[in-house]
Amino acid sequence: MLKKKQIAVIGAGNMAEAIVSGLLKKGIVNPSQICATDVDAQRLTHFRKTFKVRVSRDNQESAASSDIIVLAIKPQVINKVLDGLELSRGSGQLIITVAAGVSIATIIAGLHSRARVVRAMPNTPSIVLEGATALAGGPGVTTDQMKVARAVFEAMGQVVVLDEPLLDAVTGLSGGGPAYVYLFIEALADGGVKMGLSRAHAQLLAAQTVLGAAKMVVETKAHPGLLKDQVASPGGTTIAGLHRLEKGRLRGTVVSAVEAATLRCQELRKQAMVSRESSVASQQAKRTIT
DSSP, X not given: OOTTOOEEEEOOSHHHHHHHHHHXXXXXXOXXXXXXXXXXXXXXXXXXXXXXXXXXXXXXHHHHTOSEXXXXXXXXXXXXXXXXXXXXXXXXXXXXXXXXXXXXXXXXXXXXXXXXXXXXXXXXXXXXXXXXXXXXXXXXOOHHXXXXXXXXXXXXXXXXXXXXXXXXXXXXXXXXXXXXXXXXXXXXXXXXXXXXXOHHHHHXXXXXXXXXXXXXXXXXXXXXXXXXXXXXXXXXXHHHHHHHHHHTTHHHHHHHHHHHHHHHHHHHHHHHHHHHHHHHHHHHHHHHHO
16 A cells, blocks of 8 residues: 555654654565655654665655655644645645644645645554554545555554544543553552562563553453453452542543643644744735735
């Protein structure tokens, strides 16, 4: 599906590295098909040496010769990057954006074209090819193009396809989720240390416990509550621990964390839209003056 596609990866940060690494490790593409761009020369050197891909500091040059353009950039710089891009292959090019909170409409408006855009919300475990990614297709995106986008992110983990309005909730859940889980692992390990375990042993046991529990949910497809009940024997140690977690409102606190992160994502998206509109108005004013 991707064997003959040229791919421009604009931005050479951690998520770009995860995407390139996944595609190459799974043998989906070869290095000659990828060109990574960035303003940071050190990152480009890293990509060239590590992955043997082509690199460039010219976004436009790389994008113009590509079938797929991956915008692996921070939302704060999306307007600047879009202003410097001009699609040369018309609607035939597929744009995949991983800029958090930036809508498909914003990308299309910034490119001043009928671009076919797929918005992706991956998470950081994609770096170790255990990511969770949600995709949403914009106007005109074909079934084949969505399959291409899926193939890119399935190289890094699990993929779901949703309507775009739900991506804010995905950001709050699986986008921020790794940080919530890291905090839980740290707390679990702290409990072990308090009870006499060494820090190294406690952290290993805590991390492996979370990894194994997650794998049980994914592979058995059983409800987490059912798996929890299978561990908690009547009158045993686990139910005593669960009782304390419930008294501490762990469940409600986690729900509130997802809600807070989702609402913050919505705020950032609105700010990006205002910034984009301001940028467009400024450009129009300059053209009028000249």
